[in-house]
Amino acid sequence: MNKIAILTGATGGLGKAFLKELLKEDIDQIWAVGRNKNKLDELCSKYGDKIFPVQCDLCDESEVKKILALIEEKKPNVKFLINNAGMAKMSKMINFTEDEISKTIEINCKTPTIICQYVIPYMSKGSRILNISSASSFQPNPYIALYSATKVYLRSYSRSLNYELKEKGITCTAVCPGWIDTEMLKKEQNGKKIKFPGLVSAEKVAKKAIKDAKKEKDMSVCTLFVKNEHICSKFFPQKWIMNIWGKGVKKYVED
Numbered sequence: 001m002n003k004i005a006i007l008t009g010a011t012g013g014l015g016k017a018f019l020k021e022l023l024k025e026d027i028d029q030i031w032a033v034g035r036n037k038n039k040l041d042e043l044c045s046k047y048g049d050k051i052f053p054v055q056c057d058l059c060d061e062s063e064v065k066k067i068l069a070l071i072e073e074k075k076p077n078v079k080f081l082i083n084n085a086g087m088a089k090m091s092k093m094i095n096f097t098e099d100e101i102s103k104t105i106e107i108n109c110k111t112p113t114i115i116c117q118y119v120i121p122y123m124s125k126g127s128r129i130l131n132i133s134s135a136s137s138f139q140p141n142p143y144i145a146l147y148s149a150t151k152v153y154l155r156s157y158s159r160s161l162n163y164e165l166k167e168k169g170i171t172c173t174a175v176c177p178g179w180i181d182t183e184m185l186k187k188e189q190n191g192k193k194i195k196f197p198g199l200v201s202a203e204k205v206a207k208k209a210i211k212d213a214k215k216e217k218d219m220s221v222c223t224l225f226v227k228n229e230h231i232c233s234k235f236f237p238q239k240w241i242m243n244i245w246g247k248g249v250k251k252y253v254e255d
């Protein structure tokens with residue numbers, strides 16, 4: 001049976017870094033899931049036959065079913081599932097459209113959950129699920145309120161899933177990075193250059209996440225800076241942290 005990895009958001013900043021890590025693993029094929037055909041073609045020409053492109057809009061339930069159909073057809077042995085695709089917007093909550101709210105919840109929460117349901121029956125002892133949450137799941141964060149809330153969902157769900165899958169020898173790791181230098185981060189907003197304390201490379205996050213998944217950790221937190229944030233969120237009142245965060249970020253959002 002073909003040993004495969006499934007990676008969503010393969011065409012993005014962190015996705016490409018995960019792809020490079022997966023290419024080092026004992027895997028026959030990497031199913032690279034993305035929306036954009038040109039970007040998927042680029043991956044295929046760069047990395048060759050090992051990449052199996054799956055064009056799919058992960059905000060569209062009927063398209064997500066294509067992944068299930070493929071799994072049922074090919075019956076692979078899934079060694080890695082990395083639910084990495086995600087959406088974020090820094091804004092006052094009141095300025096979100098209904099469509100933006102639905103899509104953010106869909107891609108950050110529902111789709112990774114559904115994909116886990118499809119894939120787990122095709123996993124075996126030693127298989128790894130990595131769900132990309134965020135350090136913004138450590139406490140509520142005004143002005144990225146929706147994003148932060150969806151990442152709380154993904155972290156909580158992933159850790160419980162890890163517990164439930166223990167008897168099968170399958171692990172699920174909630175990856176909780178701080179700021180990563182990718183296109184997701186707008187460098188300027190509301191006429192102001194945004195500062196990203198503790199910014200790291202996607203390569204560093206991906207390497208640490210795979211290492212932690214292999215160590216069977218239910219959470220992966222990269223860099224001392226983010227580990228400190230995690231500890232602070234446990235020991236300081238969350239209202240204090242929200243206040244510091246809110247005051248720092250308010251200048252970047254429009255009324």
Ligand SMILES: NC(=O)c1ccc[n+]([C@@H]2O[C@H](COP(=O)([O-])OP(=O)(O)OC[C@H]3O[C@@H](n4cnc5c(N)ncnc54)[C@H](OP(=O)(O)O)[C@@H]3O)[C@@H](O)[C@H]2O)c1
Nearest residue numbers: 009011012013014035036057058085086134179180182184
């Ligand atoms: N950057 C950060 O500071 C940061 C921090 C913590 C956690 N994260 C998380 O890390 C993950 C990867 O983000 P990134 O920083 O690498 O961002 P990115 O460079 O913007 O990549 C996002 C990826 O998600 C895909 N995607 C978005 N909407 C999609 C849809 N409807 N259907 C299919 N694919 C879709 C994009 O595909 P297209 O190319 O087709 O748009 C792209 O491959 C996300 O879950 C994010 O929340 C990021």
